[in-house]
Amino acid sequence: xxxIISIHSFRGGTGKSNTTANLxxxxxxxxxxxxxxxxxxxxxxxxxxxxxxxxxxQYSLNDYLWERCAISQAAYDVTHRLGxxxxxxxxxxxxxxxxxxxxxxxxDGYDVSILNDxxxxxxxxxxxxxxxxxxxxxxxxxxxxxxxxxQTLLIILRPDHQDYQGTGVTVEIARSLEVPRLLLVVNKTPxxxxxxxxxxxxxETYDCEVAAVIPHSDDLMMxxxxxxxxxxxxxxxxxxxxxxLGHRVLGTESPPE
Amino acid sequence: xxxxxxxxxxxxxxxxxxxxxxxxxxESLDTDLVKMSTACNELAQLLEHxxxxxxxxxxxxxxxxxxxxxxxxxxxxxxxxxxxxxxEDEGDERWLPALSDIHDDxxxxxxxxxxxxxxxxxxxxSARALxxxxxxxxxxxxxxxxxxxxxxxxxxxxxxxxxLLRRDGRRVCQAEDGVHGLERARVGDIDLVLLDIVMPGLxxxxxxxxxxxxxxxxxxxxxxxxxxxxxxxxxxxxEAGAWDHVPKPFDPVILRSRINSALExxxxxxxxxxxxxxxxAEKKRADELLHSVIPIGVALSGERNQAKLLSRILQEARxxxxxxAGALYLCVGGNLxxxxxxxxxxxxxxxxxxxxxxxxxxxxxxxxxxAVAAARQQVAINxxDIRGDTAYDVTHLTAxxxQHRLRTTSVLSLPLLRExxxxxxxELWNARRADDDALTGxxxxxxxxxxxxxxxxxAALDASQRESDLRQQIRRLEIRIDAGKRARQVSEITETDxxxxxxxxxxxxxxxxxx
Numbered sequence: 061x062x063x064i065i066s067i068h069s070f071r072g073g074t075g076k077s078n079t080t081a082n083l084x085x086x087x088x089x090x091x092x093x094x095x096x097x098x099x100x101x102x103x104x105x106x107x108x109x110x111x112x113x114x115x116x117x118q119y120s121l122n123d124y125l126w127e128r129c130a131i132s133q134a135a136y137d138v139t140h141r142l143g144x145x146x147x148x149x150x151x152x153x154x155x156x157x158x159x160x161x162x163x164x165x166x167x168d169g170y171d172v173s174i175l176n177d178x179x180x181x182x183x184x185x186x187x188x189x190x191x192x193x194x195x196x197x198x199x200x201x202x203x204x205x206x207x208x209x210x211q212t213l214l215i216i217l218r219p220d221h222q223d224y225q226g227t228g229v230t231v232e233i234a235r236s237l238e239v240p241r242l243l244l245v246v247n248k249t250p251x252x253x254x255x256x257x258x259x260x261x262x263x264e265t266y267d268c269e270v271a272a273v274i275p276h277s278d279d280l281m282m283x284x285x286x287x288x289x290x291x292x293x294x295x296x297x298x299x300x301x302x303x304x305l306g307h308r309v310l311g312t313e314s315p316p317e
Numbered sequence: 318x319x320x321x322x323x324x325x326x327x328x329x330x331x332x333x334x335x336x337x338x339x340x341x342x343x344e345s346l347d348t349d350l351v352k353m354s355t356a357c358n359e360l361a362q363l364l365e366h367x368x369x370x371x372x373x374x375x376x377x378x379x380x381x382x383x384x385x386x387x388x389x390x391x392x393x394x395x396x397x398x399x400x401x402x403x404x405e406d407e408g409d410e411r412w413l414p415a416l417s418d419i420h421d422d423x424x425x426x427x428x429x430x431x432x433x434x435x436x437x438x439x440x441x442x443s444a445r446a447l448x449x450x451x452x453x454x455x456x457x458x459x460x461x462x463x464x465x466x467x468x469x470x471x472x473x474x475x476x477x478x479x480x481l482l483r484r485d486g487r488r489v490c491q492a493e494d495g496v497h498g499l500e501r502a503r504v505g506d507i508d509l510v511l512l513d514i515v516m517p518g519l520x521x522x523x524x525x526x527x528x529x530x531x532x533x534x535x536x537x538x539x540x541x542x543x544x545x546x547x548x549x550x551x552x553x554x555x556e557a558g559a560w561d562h563v564p565k566p567f568d569p570v571i572l573r574s575r576i577n578s579a580l581e582x583x584x585x586x587x588x589x590x591x592x593x594x595x596x597x598a599e600k601k602r603a604d605e606l607l608h609s610v611i612p613i614g615v616a617l618s619g620e621r622n623q624a625k626l627l628s629r630i631l632q633e634a635r636x637x638x639x640x641x642a643g644a645l646y647l648c649v650g651g652n653l654x655x656x657x658x659x660x661x662x663x664x665x666x667x668x669x670x671x672x673x674x675x676x677x678x679x680x681x682x683x684x685x686x687x688a689v690a691a692a693r694q695q696v697a698i699n700x701x702d703i704r705g706d707t708a709y710d711v712t713h714l715t716a717x718x719x720q721h722r723l724r725t726t727s728v729l730s731l732p733l734l735r736e737x738x739x740x741x742x743x744e745l746w747n748a749r750r751a752d753d754d755a756l757t758g759x760x761x762x763x764x765x766x767x768x769x770x771x772x773x774x775x776a777a778l779d780a781s782q783r784e785s786d787l788r789q790q791i792r793r794l795e796i797r798i799d800a801g802k803r804a805r806q807v808s809e810i811t812e813t814d815x816x817x818x819x820x821x822x823x824x825x826x827x828x829x830x831x832x
Binding site for chain 2: 176199201204205208209211219221224225228229232233236237238240252253257258261262265
């Protein structure tokens with residue numbers, strides 16, 4: 061049984077794709093078979109983190125949604141791009157980077173039930189342990205579908221007034237959709253904050269478990285999405301935090317770092 | 318007519334005029350006629366002495382005699398002109414014909430005296446010393462008020478000059494010799510000195526040297542009164558620093574014009590010196606701003622600890638004016654609160670004891686507390702002496718003094734202003750002068766500099782408070798959610814058909830394909 065985990069945020073720029081990529085890499089190092097689906101059709105980007113060149117993408121999620129290919133044809137094994145000691149697998153299902161394709165989806169829409177079928181097919185054909193869905197920010201039909209299909213929903217927010225209200229709405233919607241497990245991740249936290257105080261305030265405000273309070277990192281910024289951070293700098297404190305978040309999501313014991 | 322005959326004629330005319338004055342009870346005229354008769358008698362005696370020594374007298378003796386003759390002649394001329402002017406001003410024509418006749422005879426006599434010993438050359442020092450007894454003068458005065466010091470050993474000359482100058486609205490001080498003249502000049506308030514040259518003891522040259530050697534007096538205009546019209550004497554005085562000279566007997570018009578000219582030059586020079594002083598002061602202020610105040614402002618802006626910042630603001634302000642003590646208040650919730658107290662004599666420095674703070678913040682007096690007034694009016698309150706007449710309530714300070722056996726005199730309260738609001742008040746007590754450490758009031762210059770410092774301190778304080786507020790805000794992490802708005806936003810989504818169907822489908826999926 062594949063566990064579907066959606067990674068969502070109400071606003072853009074929260075670090076959703078980075079968190080997704082690091083989680084996927086972590087799971088793969090534990091020997092898991094992981095699918096990463098980029099449903100942010102309007103502004104795709106996670107392929108950059110896995111160093112997947114646009115020229116390598118023959119079929120994308122868009123092609124599947126327009127019934128040009130099977131979903132498995134739009135899945136790319138990017139495991140070898142993470143590093144030598146990865147026991148599991150990571151398959152990336154990217155969205156199209158071609159502007160014409162993006163415009164067409166935006167203009168004509170698509171049948172979200174096809175996406176549902178695709179997810180089912182993918183988990184079955186690739187024998188995935190986990191499917192991570194990197195969603196488009198906000199709440200539209202495909203986002204709601206992703207949330208509805210998820211066993212676990214990770215909502216990423218920054219300690220920023222722009223994020224608070226929308227996160228509150230997303231949490232309520234997820235509850236309304238009866239998502240079994242809801243986790244909040246506070247990302248890009250300024251160093252002046254006390255992480256424990258942040259965890260307590262966010263947890264009490266949303267009445268929701270906080271899986272991690274991740275600080276703002278200049279080192280992460282410096283990497284500029286040219287790779288998965290925790291694989292590039294495994295000894296960095298931030299990488300330890302991503303691993304701890306991974307254990308929290310998987311419900312496994314986090315060994316002392 | 319000879320000089321002796323002219324003198325006798327003048328004496329007769331004076332006696333006749335005096336009898337008429339007594340008959341008509343003209344007392345002031347009678348008093349002046351007595352002085353004129355005295356001068357006339359002195360003249361007669363000198364002429365007699367001259368005739369006795371006419372033969373065989375050397376050039377030096379003749380020059381000395383001529384000098385001595387000029388003094389009574391000058392006095393006679395001076396009194397004639399003065400009395401004529403006074404009577405003309407009063408419209409009293411009774412005495413004018415007789416005074417005119419006497420004046421004409423004295424003028425003729427002066428020509429005779431001037432002719433006497435012509436070509437004898439310059440007098441020697443011994444000649445000057447010999448004739449150091451009496452001098453003469455006479456004339457009038459110019460427009461604006463000024464205080465003129467007359468230094469002359471001859472009482473009649475001083476009296477004549479005094480009356481002439483006062484007629485023009487001058488204030489006059491008299492000194493009977495060089496020593497007293499110098500003493501009076503050093504007291505101050507003198508605008509010009511009329512200085513006789515030949516005097517017993519310290520003579521005019523000596524007085525002039527003393528004046529020019531004194532930093533405070535060397536700018537004073539000095540006009541030499543001299544019966545010595547010889548070139549080398551005048552040259553010596555001008556070279557020594559005298560502004561001008563007036564030869565005796567005085568021509569009133571010339572005397573007046575030279576006094577006027579000197580006073581106008583002094584006025585222009587005073588203005589020039591004042592401007593120069595201002596320029597020097599401004600330059601000093603600019604230098605202090607550039608080299609002292611601004612670097613302190615920069616240093617203050619880098620201070621992150623607010624308590625240290627407050628302490629340093631007060632410390633630097635005290636250093637600038639040498640203040641013995643000071644306090645720093647901050648506006649908290651619309652009220653002033655004492656945050657820092659520094660009293661050098663008591664070794665107090667820091668946040669004050671609550672009881673002390675309460676006593677110094679006694680704002681309930683009938684008159685305003687200076688710190689409160691400075692904050693409300695947003696101006697500096699400078700009190701030179703708190704025990705003098707002041708519009709402010711300073712009982713908190715006098716009580717503090719009594720308790721600790723101190724004596725506060727001057728107080729300066731400066732508002733710490735930022736964007737039109739008072740952040741607090743910087744208060745300094747007892748300024749000390751830098752050069753001699755004496756207690757003094759807060760000078761205009763120091764208030765100006767401290768105002769600049771307080772502006773920079775206010776900016777640093779404001780920045781520090783903002784940063785502190787921000788830090789607290791960040792530490793608190795306030796999350797505000799509009800629950801009503803959230804409910805509306807949620808229902809806008811959940812009430813759609815798509816969402817309702819999705820919810821049903823999601824339930825089915827989670828139950829598994831079997832269900």
